[in-house]
Amino acid sequence: MLSITEKEAIDHEIGLVPHKRATVIEALKIVQQHRGWISDESVAEIAEYLEISPAEVDSVATFYNLIFRRPVGRHVILLCDSISCYVMGYKQLYTALQSKLQISFGQTGPDNRFTLLPNACLGCCDHAPALMIDKDLYRDVTIEQLDDILQQYT
Amino acid sequence: MERPLTRNIHPDRPPLNLKEYERTGGYVALRKVCSSMNPAAVQELVKDSNLKGRGGAGFSTGMKWGLIPMGDKAAHPTYLIANADEMEPGTFKDRLLLEGNPHQLIEGMILAAYAIQADIAYVFLRWAYHKAAGLIRKSIQEAYDAGYLGKDILGSGFHLEMHLHTGVGRYMCGEETALLNALEGKRATPRAKPPFPQISGLFGKPTIVNNVETLCCVPHIVNNGADWFKGLSYSDDGGTKVYGVSGKVKRPGAWELPMGVTMRELIEEHAGGMKAGCSLRGVLPGGASTDFLTTQHLDIKMDYKSVAAAGSRLGTGTMIVLDDSTCPVGFVHNLQHFFAQESCGWCTPCREGLPWVEKILLSLEKGEGKPEDLELLQLHTQYLGPGNTFCALAPGAMEPLQSALKYFREDFEKHVEHKKCPYD
Numbered sequence: 001m002l003s004i005t006e007k008e009a010i011d012h013e014i015g016l017v018p019h020k021r022a023t024v025i026e027a028l029k030i031v032q033q034h035r036g037w038i039s040d041e042s043v044a045e046i047a048e049y050l051e052i053s054p055a056e057v058d059s060v061a062t063f064y065n066l067i068f069r070r071p072v073g074r075h076v077i078l079l080c081d082s083i084s085c086y087v088m089g090y091k092q093l094y095t096a097l098q099s100k101l102q103i104s105f106g107q108t109g110p111d112n113r114f115t116l117l118p119n120a121c122l123g124c125c126d127h128a129p130a131l132m133i134d135k136d137l138y139r140d141v142t143i144e145q146l147d148d149i150l151q152q153y154t
Numbered sequence: 155m156e157r158p159l160t161r162n163i164h165p166d167r168p169p170l171n172l173k174e175y176e177r178t179g180g181y182v183a184l185r186k187v188c189s190s191m192n193p194a195a196v197q198e199l200v201k202d203s204n205l206k207g208r209g210g211a212g213f214s215t216g217m218k219w220g221l222i223p224m225g226d227k228a229a230h231p232t233y234l235i236a237n238a239d240e241m242e243p244g245t246f247k248d249r250l251l252l253e254g255n256p257h258q259l260i261e262g263m264i265l266a267a268y269a270i271q272a273d274i275a276y277v278f279l280r281w282a283y284h285k286a287a288g289l290i291r292k293s294i295q296e297a298y299d300a301g302y303l304g305k306d307i308l309g310s311g312f313h314l315e316m317h318l319h320t321g322v323g324r325y326m327c328g329e330e331t332a333l334l335n336a337l338e339g340k341r342a343t344p345r346a347k348p349p350f351p352q353i354s355g356l357f358g359k360p361t362i363v364n365n366v367e368t369l370c371c372v373p374h375i376v377n378n379g380a381d382w383f384k385g386l387s388y389s390d391d392g393g394t395k396v397y398g399v400s401g402k403v404k405r406p407g408a409w410e411l412p413m414g415v416t417m418r419e420l421i422e423e424h425a426g427g428m429k430a431g432c433s434l435r436g437v438l439p440g441g442a443s444t445d446f447l448t449t450q451h452l453d454i455k456m457d458y459k460s461v462a463a464a465g466s467r468l469g470t471g472t473m474i475v476l477d478d479s480t481c482p483v484g485f486v487h488n489l490q491h492f493f494a495q496e497s498c499g500w501c502t503p504c505r506e507g508l509p510w511v512e513k514i515l516l517s518l519e520k521g522e523g524k525p526e527d528l529e530l531l532q533l534h535t536q537y538l539g540p541g542n543t544f545c546a547l548a549p550g551a552m553e554p555l556q557s558a559l560k561y562f563r564e565d566f567e568k569h570v571e572h573k574k575c576p577y578d
Contacts (some may be wrong), residue, residue: 016317017339018357025322063341063498066281078282082243083442084400086488089482094205120325120492121243122282125400125472126407128376136285 002045006030012050022047024060028067037068065100065120072115073108075153083117084125093129096143100150113153156386158374159367159394160410163254169289172296175257183300183376184261186267188310196269200372202380204392209237209328209365210440210469212391212458219497221352222270222360231273235264235337236369238279238286239321239328243442243492244474247396247408248366252279252286255370256293260316262369264302264378267314270362275316276289277335281323290318325496329545330363332498343500344545367396389414389457397456399425401508402432402559408472414460418452420473428477436476436561440469440487443550445557446476466557481577483569484564486555487515493551501544507534508551518566521574528566532559 002010008049013026027046032038036062047054052059060066068076081090098104101114108115123129127139162170162178187196201216222232235289236259240248251259263275277290294316296304305313324342326332331345334356355361371393375383384392392414397420398408404426411424417437421427428434436446439456445466447454454464461468474487494508511534514527535556538548559566568576 012354022337022339022357025336026339029320029322059339060339063324064321067322081488082492083438083474083485083488084244084406086485087401087474087477110299120323120496121241121244121245123240123249123280125246125474126398127245128400128406137282137284 002031003034006034007049021052021056024050024052024057025064027059028061028064032067037071046059071108073112075113075134076115076117077117078117078122079105080120080124080128080130080132082121082125085129088112088128090129092143092145093131093141096146100146114150155200155412155567157394158368158378158386158395159251159258160254161553162258163250163359164359169253169255170196170257172257172293172300175255178480179377180257180373181300183373184264184268184302185308186370187265187376188308188312193269193271196265196376197382200269200375200426202501203371203375203538204380204387204390205368205371205375205383206391206393206458208371208470210242210443215364217370218352218364219266219270219362221304221350222362223353224271228271229359231359232269232271233356233359234261234263234272234275235333235356235361235363236275236277236366236523237328237330237363238277238283238366239333240283240366240470241280241323241325241328242470243489244400244438244471245398245470246400246440247398247470247472249283249286250396250408251366251370252283253289254514256286257297258370258373259290259366260293262296262372263316264297264307264314265372266362266364266369268312270360271312272362273313273315275314276337276356277316277318278327278337279318279320280327281321283320287318287320294318324498325492326547329547333409334361334532334547339499341498346544350378357573374564387413390459391453393527395456395471396425398472399475400472402429402477402479403475404429409512410575414455414457416453417447417456417473420456421452421475425475426462428475432477432479435478436477436482436558437477438474439466440471440473440552442474442492443546443553444469445553446561447557467553479577482514482558482565483518484575484577486558487512487519489554490515490551493547497547503538503543504545504548507538508548510534511551511555513536518569519575521569523566523570526568528559528563531555531566535559545571 009030010027018120043057047057122132157260205215206212207336239554323517327336332342336342351361400406458468490512494512497504499505535552
């Protein structure tokens with residue numbers, strides 16, 4: 001069951017568009033914000049609320065990079081792997097993160113603290129390499145800074 | 155030198171709030187339009203200014219607006235959308251405008267909406283721009299509170315609602331019609347044209363999609379006139395341009411300069427030249443989907459016509475520099491990985507072809523390439539080129555590849571010959 005808070009937020013979005021189904025992306029964002037990820041149950045609940053098929057909801061949910069169809073850790077690290085970050089050494093950062101966290105792209109550590117994901121361009125190519133943890137952006141990141149950065153997230 | 159778009163942007167200070175923006179001449183253009191100009195006059199002015207879309211394609215903004223049905227024939231609601239998706243690797247110029255002066259964008263959007271008599275406006279903002287999202291949300295509210303949005307704006311009888319939509323990460327959303335699908339809650343796949351969005355766009359209604367930088371130019375054109383705007387430029391294309399440089403240069407960044415400054419000036423003066431120990435080999439002049447230019451092109455003007463004449467595209471005007479310590483094959487492989495991943499899968503050549511290209515480049519990098527692989531890559535640049543795919547994603551992806559095969563062919567050959575990457 002969608003919570004009352006989730007329903008209220010989705011209803012607000014429904015009020016802004018000509019038909020309910022147009023809010024499916026917003027609904028996915030809202031539910032993910034509350035639950036961390038989109039489970040099969042969440043897909044079914046959103047589908048029922050918006051009166052569309054679960055397959056339609058899933059087709060949208062699986063299309064977008066930042067809708068998570070698998071559980072993620074308490075914090076999500078998005079490491080930019082696009083061209084400017086490539087030139088400025090994102091691969092070295094990735095290697096360092098892999099060895100510090102013992103996880104590769106797409107994985108979550110056993111303590112459920114971090115999920116590590118590649119990200120297509122964070123839009124700060126002039127301060128490459130860059131990474132984002134939750135909503136915090138880090139620019140011109142060096143391997144030496146990684147411990148201090150990671151330490152802030154428990 | 156005048157820098158209208160960035161004059162009031164100070165990266166070390168918070169952006170102007172409504173009162174501060176008004177003190178710098180903000181919303182004067184809106185007052186002028188509401189009191190003394192009809193929509194056709196605004197369209198005409200922007201057409202005369204020779205403003206071309208800054209999102210990459212460089213189409214005349216005034217002409218685009220002119221395709222919207224006006225008057226009694228018009229279907230309503232009509233929509234105006236600011237494309238703030240900006241997800242092309244190497245492109246970061248709109249962040250400067252979004253974070254630096256959000257009211258400038260909002261005023262530009264209200265003016266554009268007035269010109270096409272739109273009823274509803276959206277800012278389609280990419281997910282990663284969290285800071286910009288907060289600022290835009292706040293600024294839209296301030297504009298409502300001041301009577302610049304909502305019903306009967308400044309007593310002109312013009313109504314406009316404005317909303318912020320934040321994306322959930324997909325490069326395709328930057329494509330005009332895919333963006334419309336995303337706003338309708340669908341997968342962001344491109345739509346067949348015609349009908350063009352100006353006739354049947356968002357929810358089947360007339361829609362204009364403009365880039366952020368394009369819209370930010372509009373208040374200044376209204377305030378100062380078409381001739382002034384044209385005079386800012388060193389070329390036929392009107393105005394200034396927010397250029398950027400990233401890669402191994404001393405001072406990567408973005409700067410507003412007259413349209414048509416040379417590539418040399420950008421790299422050597424503004425970006426401070428190459429980092430010590432590096433030299434320049436190639437440049438993608440306008441983001442990840444443009445053809446390489448090389449040192450022989452340094453003196454070309456960075457405007458639409460000149461960059462096209464040199465065999466590439468101005469695109470977004472944000473350059474990515476390839477230096478001599480970076481393997482061109484690895485560089486192009488990274489780009490093709492991005493495009494293969496971000497292909498929406500709607501049409502077969504793009505869905506199947508890009509991963510194939512990526513695989514060939516990976517095998518070259520690993521030293522497992524065969525001589526015929528270069529032929530195969532060359533063929534793909536045609537098969538995935540213009541006219542063979544549903545939208546411009548795959549043809550865009552082929553631009554850096556085809557030019558790398560042309561300018562850096564010996565690097566590709568060395569990978570095959572020595573069975574390893576010579577840069578490792």
